[in-house]
Amino acid sequence: MELALSPEDAAFRDEVRAFIKDNYPAEMRVPNPETDLSKEQMLLWHRILHEKGWIAPLWPKEYGGPGWSITRRFIFEQETTRAGTMPPLAFSVTMVGPVIYTFGNAAQKAKFLPRILSGEDWWCQGYSEPGSGSDLATVRTKAVRDGDHYIVNGHKTWTTLAQHADWIFCLVRTDPAAKPQSGISFLLIDMKSPGVTVRPIITIDGSHEVNDVFLENVRVPAENLIGEENKGWTYAKFLLGNERTSMAGIGRSTRYLNRLKKIVKAEIPEDDPAHLEFIRDIARVELDVLALEATELRVVAQMARGIDPGPAASLFKIRGTEIFQDITELTHRAIGNDGLAIREHPVSANRFMPGPDYGHTASEKYLNSRKLSIYGGSNEIQRNIIAKAVLGL
Amino acid sequence: MDIQFTEEQELLRSSVQRLLRDRYDFDARRKIVASEDGFSRKHWAEFAELGLLAAPFSEAAGGLGGGPLSTMIIMQEFGRHLVVEPFVETVVVAGGLLEHAGSDAQHQAYIADIIAGSKLWTLAWTERGSRFDLATVTTTARRDGNDYVLTGEKTAVMAAPWADYLIVSARTSGHRHDRGGVSLFVVDRRAANLDLQSFRTIDGRRAAEISLRGVRGELLGREGEGVAALEACRNRAIGALCAEAVGAIGELNDATLDYSKTRKQFGVTIGSFQVLQHRMVDMFIAHQEALSLMQHLSLSLGDDEAGISRLASGAKSKIGYAGKFVADQAVQLHGGMGMTDELNVGHYFKRISSINIQFGDPAYHVLRYAQLDAAA
Ligand SMILES: Cc1cc2nc3c(=O)[nH]c(=O)nc-3n(C[C@H](O)[C@H](O)[C@H](O)COP(=O)(O)OP(=O)(O)OC[C@H]3O[C@@H](n4cnc5c(N)ncnc54)[C@H](O)[C@@H]3O)c2cc1C
Numbered sequence: 210m211e212l213a214l215s216p217e218d219a220a221f222r223d224e225v226r227a228f229i230k231d232n233y234p235a236e237m238r239v240p241n242p243e244t245d246l247s248k249e250q251m252l253l254w255h256r257i258l259h260e261k262g263w264i265a266p267l268w269p270k271e272y273g274g275p276g277w278s279i280t281r282r283f284i285f286e287q288e289t290t291r292a293g294t295m296p297p298l299a300f301s302v303t304m305v306g307p308v309i310y311t312f313g314n315a316a317q318k319a320k321f322l323p324r325i326l327s328g329e330d331w332w333c334q335g336y337s338e339p340g341s342g343s344d345l346a347t348v349r350t351k352a353v354r355d356g357d358h359y360i361v362n363g364h365k366t367w368t369t370l371a372q373h374a375d376w377i378f379c380l381v382r383t384d385p386a387a388k389p390q391s392g393i394s395f396l397l398i399d400m401k402s403p404g405v406t407v408r409p410i411i412t413i414d415g416s417h418e419v420n421d422v423f424l425e426n427v428r429v430p431a432e433n434l435i436g437e438e439n440k441g442w443t444y445a446k447f448l449l450g451n452e453r454t455s456m457a458g459i460g461r462s463t464r465y466l467n468r469l470k471k472i473v474k475a476e477i478p479e480d481d482p483a484h485l486e487f488i489r490d491i492a493r494v495e496l497d498v499l500a501l502e503a504t505e506l507r508v509v510a511q512m513a514r515g516i517d518p519g520p521a522a523s524l525f526k527i528r529g530t531e532i533f534q535d536i537t538e539l540t541h542r543a544i545g546n547d548g549l550a551i552r553e554h555p556v557s558a559n560r561f562m563p564g565p566d567y568g569h570t571a572s573e574k575y576l577n578s579r580k581l582s583i584y585g586g587s588n589e590i591q592r593n594i595i596a597k598a599v600l601g602l
Numbered sequence: 603m604d605i606q607f608t609e610e611q612e613l614l615r616s617s618v619q620r621l622l623r624d625r626y627d628f629d630a631r632r633k634i635v636a637s638e639d640g641f642s643r644k645h646w647a648e649f650a651e652l653g654l655l656a657a658p659f660s661e662a663a664g665g666l667g668g669g670p671l672s673t674m675i676i677m678q679e680f681g682r683h684l685v686v687e688p689f690v691e692t693v694v695v696a697g698g699l700l701e702h703a704g705s706d707a708q709h710q711a712y713i714a715d716i717i718a719g720s721k722l723w724t725l726a727w728t729e730r731g732s733r734f735d736l737a738t739v740t741t742t743a744r745r746d747g748n749d750y751v752l753t754g755e756k757t758a759v760m761a762a763p764w765a766d767y768l769i770v771s772a773r774t775s776g777h778r779h780d781r782g783g784v785s786l787f788v789v790d791r792r793a794a795n796l797d798l799q800s801f802r803t804i805d806g807r808r809a810a811e812i813s814l815r816g817v818r819g820e821l822l823g824r825e826g827e828g829v830a831a832l833e834a835c836r837n838r839a840i841g842a843l844c845a846e847a848v849g850a851i852g853e854l855n856d857a858t859l860d861y862s863k864t865r866k867q868f869g870v871t872i873g874s875f876q877v878l879q880h881r882m883v884d885m886f887i888a889h890q891e892a893l894s895l896m897q898h899l900s901l902s903l904g905d906d907e908a909g910i911s912r913l914a915s916g917a918k919s920k921i922g923y924a925g926k927f928v929a930d931q932a933v934q935l936h937g938g939m940g941m942t943d944e945l946n947v948g949h950y951f952k953r954i955s956s957i958n959i960q961f962g963d964p965a966y967h968v969l970r971y972a973q974l975d976a977a978a
Contacts, residue, residue, distance in 0.1 A: 592877070
């Protein structure tokens, strides 16, 4: 399904397509980019996009965005995900960047935005804590003002790729006496500050993606406070909205679905009764994708006319993640007995893995994608949001 | 239909429980899995000492005559503790084949060593492209004097890197998918011309692909009738795996329920959210149904009832889906914690995923259940 495009937009689409084809680094085409690439390798594509001026489609032109219409942003998203390119680090470009240009002061914009665009700074997200997951407003990490510094103490957890990060944006409690939502501030912390410790958390797929981040008497210059003290919750919610709209993942699902079809064709002969079963299951997911894509296109068209989809964005998060989980599960099932095997992490090319290449990451993808319905606001929480804010229940 | 366990069976259960509680907590298991071998010979010796390796064998074969019910009791506890040692492969699968298809000489030559804990076995039946079909075999066996010579490839052979002996299915006549013409062979795992490529499995075990290029094998059972023997063997294996799954499901439900009563968000325990309550009710129901089917299957296996294959496939499918549902939800309800390697929940998830592949996935077995009905 395609958006009806003007000749100019169609030309733009062709330009994006050609650019990806000519410039996407071959080095980044590894079995599982999310776990198999070094930090430097992950940044290769980022740097290429930066040079082209395409690194931050969402950003206004004055801050270094390309100044695209909503339609073009959507085309770009579609083309890059369909082509299987690794998206630039969301924590930097999609999350903290917009917070800084929306709520930050001139000095903060000048200091941080260019470094986000160039890839010089790698950001991670310090929201969750052991006691505050779904209920983020209860964060307990404390920031106490001491002259022109804050002294920060606390424990952030599930911090994705903090092991690579130069900076962390944190929700910290600055007014313990206020109501939970009103005592929170949004603070930027240099990961090289004394008192910051990162400890790996290994997930069920064997990879190192998330971390604990301990903050012990970390001195943070007060100039790193975004906006006003105790207004952090507003900025945090703004950011979560950005996080969720980008979760439909149509391009990725379509690509994995096409791959799955090839795997089924290769693995299961047509006279095997399982073949029909897979064809049917795949068709079902394909219809799920089609319906979500149609919904996305409808919303994009509305947004182009200035209508804000609001909390309905939760729908994309729920369905996008459920669909991708279904696809990874079907893929794992399709490879049959080879699904018993899993690659060892860190990945080494010398380790034997049974079966054709296409199956080598099926187990880890299947396991890893269990996270999708948990993070970014769990799917239960998203349903609560729709129930309350859309249905008025 | 609730099983009233005999005193002997209760004793078996409590002794397995005690052993695993004392020696096989989650930390101990973690160390075993991370060790060079990937399993514990010491624990295997303890299983032997306790009589677990003898339990299901008939008295005539030197066992304790506990049959499928003793397997069920043991495997349920093994499922609770995520035991990695190859009990199913050695005792239930290979041991069962030796007992039911083997000659007296083979009983004497092999079963005593299994019971004593001195030899490990596994079954090599799957091939590239065979998926879950026992009759799809391209490995060949050619008669050579009193022996046979085997050539072919076997895939995803669980526990092969640990095994002393393999039972290998190979074709003595017929074509790739023919039911007839498949025979079983005992092969020394360290035999000449046998190559092993090992890999780790999602549930923390070891498996291997095996290449046979002219490997000597000893016929087990009647030539050309291997598929029937394998079907009976798979039914017993399903009985064991279903019991293991039920043990794992029970642990996941307990863990999730406990967690939901202690984990607080929004100022209340997450167990107070009705949507999660209903989820846990469904998990409870799934466990109850799985437990009942498991008992029904084990009793029927003991009586060797007609239609047992159909029931085994039905149970494998139903309990497989139940396990998948419970495992998915247990991870989901634990939030980020459910995703960690540190917590046991993810490891139960992975064991259940692996059970759902071994000897056929739930989709395969529901179809087989339907087809066997049509044939009846
Ligand atoms: C792989 C991964 C990466 C992550 N990356 C980051 C990161 O980079 N930065 C960061 O800050 N965080 C990150 N997170 C954290 C993530 O946002 C949290 O895990 C998530 O918000 C859930 O919180 P929790 O884990 O504490 O679960 P809990 O909030 O304890 O929830 C447990 C269960 O209860 C349910 N539940 C809770 N409240 C309700 C309710 N009101 N109604 C119904 N059900 C409810 C949840 O849906 C869940 O099923 C990551 C998590 C994962 C797994």
